[in-house]
Amino acid sequence: MGGALAQSIPSQQASASNQAVDTKRFETFSGLIFALHKEVQRFKKAEMARFGLQGTDASCLLCLHKYPKGIPSADIARALDVDRALVSRSLASLMQKGYAQTHDDQGQGAVGYRSPVFLTKKGMELACQVEEIITRMVGLAASELIQEDIVVMYRVLEEILDKTRML
Numbered sequence: 001m002g003g004a005l006a007q008s009i010p011s012q013q014a015s016a017s018n019q020a021v022d023t024k025r026f027e028t029f030s031g032l033i034f035a036l037h038k039e040v041q042r043f044k045k046a047e048m049a050r051f052g053l054q055g056t057d058a059s060c061l062l063c064l065h066k067y068p069k070g071i072p073s074a075d076i077a078r079a080l081d082v083d084r085a086l087v088s089r090s091l092a093s094l095m096q097k098g099y100a101q102t103h104d105d106q107g108q109g110a111v112g113y114r115s116p117v118f119l120t121k122k123g124m125e126l127a128c129q130v131e132e133i134i135t136r137m138v139g140l141a142a143s144e145l146i147q148e149d150i151v152v153m154y155r156v157l158e159e160i161l162d163k164t165r166m167l
Contacts, residue, residue, distance in 0.1 A: 041055055043055075047133050051097075051126060053093060053097070053099075054093065056090055060076060060080070060087060060100075061094060061099065061119070061123065061130055062130060064117060064118060064119045064127070065119060065123075065124065065127035067118065068118065068119070068124075069118065070118035071116060071117060071118070072115060073091055098123075099119060099123035100117050100120060100123050101117070101120055102115045102116060102118070
């Protein structure tokens with residue numbers, strides 16, 4: 001019986017050691033993800049302020065740019081994986097500033113989650129400028145990384161997100 005107890009003590013110590021390592025890895029990972037998210041938000045806020053927009057408007061603007069014939073706000077919310085209210089506020093801002101619009105079949109402005117929204121000419125021009133800003137930002141952030149590392153990073157992040165969503 002003493003032998004079984006002696007064997008379980010190293011097993012318990014190894015388990016505690018693994019938990020400490022897992023906790024440290026979680027803290028490091030979540031801290032890095034949070035800090036990166038914060039920096040991206042800061043950058044978006046600063047860059048979009050130049051155009052009189054909020055940082056959150058950039059994502060809606062770029063989503064609309066992918067759909068020149070329009071996309072309903074509900075579909076934008078799904079594509080961006082954000083709350084409909086956030087999309088609604090961003091679209092209201094984009095429309096108020098003349099970057100986006102929506103029309104029903106009679107050419108009247110239509111509002112609703114199923115009404116297609118599309119960029120105006122002014123909005124298309126802004127979207128191109130924002131894409132250039134993003135290309136510059138991503139280029140600077142990844143300037144010292146090799147392409148293979150970038151590919152692995154995105155693959156790993158997608159796998160982690162998929163597994164986390166299943167929890």
